[in-house]
Amino acid sequence: MKYEKKISDKLNELIEKNMNAKDGYEMAINKVNNSEVKKFFKNRAEERAIFVKDLRSEVWSNGEIPENSGNITGELHRNWMALKAALSSNNEDAILEETIRGEKSSLDEYNEILNKNLIPEKVSNILREQRNAIEATIAKAKNFEVILS
16 A cells, blocks of 8 residues: 555654754753663664664554655754754753654644554554654653752
8 A cells, every 4th residue: 555645754854853953862862961861862862873773664664755865844943943052052951852742743643643543553653653652752851850950
């Protein structure tokens, strides 16, 4: 079964979002002092690289061309700029707060796609796994906020 263009576009949006999240996490590693938070950001960057790989593979396997670079548009641009501002302050609390905000935005996007039931079950399973990992990231970031305050 061939993807509809609309589904491919949605998956490419997720690829963009995950590529930008990966870049943000990589930048954050050098902006925090706490070794556990550094490890957390490193693991999230690696996780997002896997998300991108899995989504690209899915788009390719169905005859479409996957997104190849992060592209900052609209809300994504605003979230990225807020994260960059937090990173420039070297304030761990602000960085974690922006991480949570960005992840909630990602979570909303995943839920929107999953709730429409437009995608094949195999892709739906991949997106559910990624969404669950994003939920876990939010919980862990909130936990760090409590510990560091």
